[in-house]
Amino acid sequence: MMQYRTKEEQVADFLREGIISGRIARGSRLKQQEIATLLNTSITPVREALKLLAAEGYVLGDSFRGATVAPFDLEASSEVLSLRILLETQLVRAAVEKVTAADIGELRTMAAEFASAFDAGDNEGARAANYRFHHRMFEIARMPQTLHFVQILWARYPFDLINRLHGRVSRAADEHDEMLAALIAGDAAAAMLATREHIEAGFRELRNSVAGTAT
Structure with missing residues (x-):
């Protein structure tokens, strides 16, 4: 609830x-x-x-x-990346232990909204749905202090740039499916790994894009 x-x-x-x-x-x-x-x-x-x-x-x-x-500092984002992985994987692990059938239904709906917005070419809508999916998943953990710190980290992270990368939204939808599948299966280790890989993939693609632009 x-x-x-x-x-x-x-x-x-x-x-x-x-x-x-x-x-x-x-x-x-x-x-x-x-x-x-x-x-x-x-x-x-x-x-x-x-x-x-x-x-x-x-x-x-x-x-x-x-x-x-506020603007963001791309150089500082690498430190934020490490902190996000640390805290968000802990939230996912707790969510696996506490998730209910109703929660899973909500997450499936949100994941579908994300995919539907992408299919419709509504990238802004997809980015908003992405936020709602992650926030709802982490709420399930019932660790409000940890989620509060994660939201502070999100303020310093270049989501808007990452999600504008060509094909990134589609790849993120697939990564969401992996996270959700692990959550439904009650596999905490797999859910934590999928979350880590999801976070790392977006940052890696942004870093590669910036490096490519600079050369």
Whole structure:
């Protein structure tokens, strides 16, 4: 069962998804009133969500006047990569132990949404579905502090660039299937390995792309 989220948390998650998927561009300005109008809510939860995202590193600036989506440092991403692998594999291991049939149904639906968005040529939608799939899988672990740290790492990771690489979304869909199959089978070791390989594959492809552009 999904956890109840306050309005502040719902707004923060909407913005995280937008930033990670690339729908909200790095360096763009976030205006409280525009966000509140879009989400049909008041200014207060938007202001509090921006404060939370500033603490996590997703945005920079004064939340009262607006905030700017933080840039990322590709060099620092290699350190973030190691931390992601460490924490996300632990979340997956715990998820294997706690997953229910209802959880599996939700994850299958999310994986299908990811694949359907890709098939329809909706890359932005696929990137957003990718975020939801990972977040839901890690929620199942019921390790909120670890998930909180992972979300901080996600703020510093170039998902938007990785998921724009040619063919990456299709390959990620296959990798999701491997993760989900291991989760359904109750095979913690296989689920952890599939998660590690999924994280490493995206970063390796980005690194190779950057190296190819530089030569």
